[in-house]
Each structure stands twice: as C-alpha cells, then as structure tokens.
Amino acid sequence: MRKWCDKELAAYKYKARKLIKLNKKSKKKSHIVPFRNFSAQYNKKSFYSFIRTSNFSDNKKEKYIVNNDTTSIKIPKTFSLFSNPDEVLGILNKIYRISKDRSISELKFDHFECEDLELGASVLLDVFVMNALGHRKQFNKKLGLSGRYSNNTHVNVVLNVSGLVKTLNINENINEVIDSTHGIEKLDLILGGNNTKTLKVNTYIDSGTASTHLAEYFNNCLKTQGYKLGPAGMSQISEMVGEVIDNSTIHSGDDFSQWFLLANYFLVGEEEEYGECNIVMFNFGQTIYEGLHKRYGHPTNNYDATNKKMRDNLYKLSESHRKKGFFKQSWTEETLWTLYALQDGVSRCLSDEDPSRGTGTVKMIEAFQEIGSTIYGKVPEMCIISGKSHILFTDEYQLHNIKKGKENDDRQIIAFNEDNDLYSPPDANYVKTMSNYFPGTIISMKFYLDKKYIENLRGD
Amino acid sequence: MNINLESIRQAKSRVFSGREFGKTVRIKYNLDELDISAEQITIVIPEDTISFNSSFFLGLFDKSIRNLGEDEFRRKYLFISTDIIGKSIEDGIKRAQKNSNALD
Numbered sequence: 001m002r003k004w005c006d007k008e009l010a011a012y013k014y015k016a017r018k019l020i021k022l023n024k025k026s027k028k029k030s031h032i033v034p035f036r037n038f039s040a041q042y043n044k045k046s047f048y049s050f051i052r053t054s055n056f057s058d059n060k061k062e063k064y065i066v067n068n069d070t071t072s073i074k075i076p077k078t079f080s081l082f083s084n085p086d087e088v089l090g091i092l093n094k095i096y097r098i099s100k101d102r103s104i105s106e107l108k109f110d111h112f113e114c115e116d117l118e119l120g121a122s123v124l125l126d127v128f129v130m131n132a133l134g135h136r137k138q139f140n141k142k143l144g145l146s147g148r149y150s151n152n153t154h155v156n157v158v159l160n161v162s163g164l165v166k167t168l169n170i171n172e173n174i175n176e177v178i179d180s181t182h183g184i185e186k187l188d189l190i191l192g193g194n195n196t197k198t199l200k201v202n203t204y205i206d207s208g209t210a211s212t213h214l215a216e217y218f219n220n221c222l223k224t225q226g227y228k229l230g231p232a233g234m235s236q237i238s239e240m241v242g243e244v245i246d247n248s249t250i251h252s253g254d255d256f257s258q259w260f261l262l263a264n265y266f267l268v269g270e271e272e273e274y275g276e277c278n279i280v281m282f283n284f285g286q287t288i289y290e291g292l293h294k295r296y297g298h299p300t301n302n303y304d305a306t307n308k309k310m311r312d313n314l315y316k317l318s319e320s321h322r323k324k325g326f327f328k329q330s331w332t333e334e335t336l337w338t339l340y341a342l343q344d345g346v347s348r349c350l351s352d353e354d355p356s357r358g359t360g361t362v363k364m365i366e367a368f369q370e371i372g373s374t375i376y377g378k379v380p381e382m383c384i385i386s387g388k389s390h391i392l393f394t395d396e397y398q399l400h401n402i403k404k405g406k407e408n409d410d411r412q413i414i415a416f417n418e419d420n421d422l423y424s425p426p427d428a429n430y431v432k433t434m435s436n437y438f439p440g441t442i443i444s445m446k447f448y449l450d451k452k453y454i455e456n457l458r459g460d
Numbered sequence: 461m462n463i464n465l466e467s468i469r470q471a472k473s474r475v476f477s478g479r480e481f482g483k484t485v486r487i488k489y490n491l492d493e494l495d496i497s498a499e500q501i502t503i504v505i506p507e508d509t510i511s512f513n514s515s516f517f518l519g520l521f522d523k524s525i526r527n528l529g530e531d532e533f534r535r536k537y538l539f540i541s542t543d544i545i546g547k548s549i550e551d552g553i554k555r556a557q558k559n560s561n562a563l564d
Contacts, residue, residue, distance in 0.1 A: 205472075206470050206473065206478075207477045207478050207481075208469075208470050208473035208474075208475040208476060208477040208478065208481070209470055209471075209472050209473040209475070211473075211475040211477050211510075211511065211513075212472065212473050212474045212475050212510060215475070215510055215511070231510075231542065231544045232544050232547075234510045234511065235510055235511040235512075235544050235545070235547075235548060236511075237511075238474075238475045238477070238510045238511030238513070239477075239511045239513045239514065239548070242475055242477030242478065242511065242513045242515065242516075243477070243513055243514070243515050245477070245478075246477055246478045246479055246480075246513075246515045249478070249480075250479065250480065
C-alpha cells in the first residue's frame, strides 16, 4: 500500500476534523471515516461541489497569466452589477479557476484603476475569495493574497468598510480605520440558509433576526437625515427584507442553499447633504428560471388545476414571443420567465394548497421606487440577477396596478415596455440575457436618503 | 385557549418571518385540529414585535382561512397585538384570498 505523503495526510486530517464538526450537531457518531466516504460526505455540502455542477463552470474563461506562481486580477474602472455584470461574473469565474490551479501560490488584486466599486460586485468577490481560501485549505496548498488600493478615495473606503480588506481582516487596525471614518453606517456580512457549515462568516442567523438587524440599521441611516422610522416604517422594512430572504431560502431549492445580506451607507456631497445607501441580498442555489422549469418544464406532468393554469400561462407566454420572433441571444425564455416570476401574484409554488404565494419582491420594488431620490436629481437603482437574467430597475419603468382575474383583484405589473405588456419584449436597456451565468439570485440596491427630498415627499 | 408567540420567537429577533416557520408553528400548535374544534383561540403577539410578516402569517393561517372562510376565521381566532401588527394581520387575511395572477 502506498504510503501517504505529508500533504495528503495533512489534507485528510483537516477534512476529518471538519467532518467531525459537521456531524456533531446531527449527533452522528464522531469517528474518523474512510477517506473516500469522508470526501463524498464533505463535498456534498460544499460550495465548490455545487458550483462544479452548475452552469457557472461554463462561463467565459478569461485567461490569467502566472508569473513565478503569482497571478494578478485587475479590477476594472467600473466594477458594478448594474452596468457591467458580465465582467463581474467573468472575474468571479477567474477566481474560482485560480483557486483550483495549484501552480499558483499568490493572488494579487489590483484596484488601482477602479473608480466605481458597487457593493454587490464587491461582496461577491469577497465570498468567492473566502471559498477559494477554504478550498485551498483542503489540499494544504495555501493561497496568499495581496492587493493594491485604488487611486479613488471612495473605493478605498468601501474596501475598508465592507470590501475585501474588511472581510479578510487583512489590516489589523481596520476597526480603528472604520471608526475614524466619518459618516458611515455599516451592516456586516450576514449568512443564513441550509448549507452554512462549510463557509466561515462572522454572523450566521435566521431570516427574522436578519430582518430585525436591517430595519435597525436602516433606522440609523435615516437618523443622519434627522428622521427615524416609526413603528409602521420599521414593520414595512422588516417585512420587505424578511420576505425576500424567505423567498430566496425556499426557491433556491433543496440541493444547495446559502443566502447573504450586507449593507453600507455613506454621507456624500460636498457638505454631506445626503446619504447613499447600498443593500445587497443574494443567495446561491437554484435560479428563478431553474425552479420554474423544474416545476413546469414537463408538459406531461400531472398538475392540479391552478398549477396547470400557471404552466399553460408560462408556455403561452413563451410561444407568443417565439412565434413573433422576439427571442434572440440577449432575450431568451429564461429571462422572460424570470421577469414573469417577479410580477405580483406569481409563484412557482402556486397550488390549491398554497395559492397566496408571490408577494415579497414586488413590495420591495414598490418601496424602493417610492423613496430614495434626492432633490439634486439622483435616482435609486436596483438590479436583480438570476442565472443569466439581468433586470435593472430605475424610475424609467414602474409598477402599475392592473385588474386581474374573475374577482378583478388588484395586481401590480412591470413589463419594462411602453404598453406595460408582458406579451411584448421589454426594453433591452433594462432587461437582458447576459453571456455569463450567476449560480443563484442577487438583489442589489442603491438609493439615497435626502432630508429635503423626504420633506417634499411628506409635504413638510 | 391562548397561544403566546413569545415562546416560539428566535433569540434577538423582533420579526416573525418565513412561510416555513409559520407552517412549523402551525404543526406545533396543531391548528388543523383546533380549526375543527369548537374552541376560540387567542393569539398573543409580543408587544415589542416590529413586524409580523405576511409570509409567516400565511404559513400559519392560510389553511385556516381557506377552510373556515374569513368570517368564521375572524370569529374563531382573536389577536392581541399592537395596531401596526393588527394591520399586518388584516393584510394577511386579504392576501390569503387572492386568486388571480399576472397573466389572467
């Protein structure tokens, strides 16, 4: 029998310790199992085993150059899920491939030319880096990290407060740096879901507690503008966030489920006259389209009356777009069904047993569009990414009330075209199919808190 | 019969959220059987609750509303809560009765 080399032995011992911890809570017998069985059990719960089987692995593979076991990733001038999501996903794919390339011992992040570091893009990069470090630990092949700050002060503040520097705790004085930076409110990364044991994040909590934290956080942001949430406001914010997290937990499927929440807020303007608030919620797991397709993608399946109606509606919608020649590379069935899934009253799980599903995201869109502008003309932006679908929300297209159904129920529809008609293609500037794929769903929001704008809204 | 939701609340949470959590609580208090009993049930929602999300409400009571109908549900289930939470409960009752969808 071949004797293990030191590296293999160290890797096995590391995994064995991990499995003991994983099994502890389920009260399984804590003993060291044969290596093959251990790997299968550990990998079943890991992010990398999920990624490997998802379409993320098929993303465009940008090249990287290795120089003396070191490689570098240059962060572009605009690193944003709003404006260049494909490039962001390309970089995430690069990090994933670099982490598996054991010829590389050091990875450098060059933020020097970055002038716009959007929070969603930043936190995704951080999570992929954390998973990369965890993956490397299994093989006892450390991945060293280093980086260059940006030439832009605001980008560096983001890096220190909510970005890579903060997440990896690279700077031991980081908390002092954050505390000394004026006009910041932050909510550190929160993790939840069914597969949380293989990723070490400071805070793991349930959706109810996450909602509480975010409501209190938002209240602190509002106080910088001389306002605070009353009981009704706290309730509305908590409900919005709680429902979105609840949706992500349910719809991400049974195979793999992790959700994350992060936020930051900065006073901006020459005289700090208003604040910019960024909130990101995302989950890894089944995408919106994958979930719909899993449930309704089989014409011969037996459905109850309500589900049959939902399936027929989806196929009727697809067929209409297909026959009229609307589908193309940047507008596919995936994005059409994703857009449809966001409408009020739609849900994959619609059935006689539970016909009331289909609320959270719509309510959040509505609230987001109502507040969040400034008197200086700044308007909120929100984007939803799921799989290859990218949907951008601004004040250009808004939810409209439409009477639907036999009971003439009020439903809110947003179709991103002039007629607000889901049977017509949406505006390609706001709804598109990307080239790259995200293995889950992201909601990223940027909005403003401006005392004068709020006063106008209230009629003060 | 009184059901005080303080006992099922997660630590540090002032929000009742999540459809699956609502369904779990429904099973815990055996509401399927209580629905068909003659008993009137009082639900006590802790005073410091920030939000009683419709997802949780529907997980807990959606089946009751559908089986009993709105009027009988209101007669059978009484709620002790703040006014704000009371409004969420009303919202939940309305949502439980919506049947149409975006393409009807």
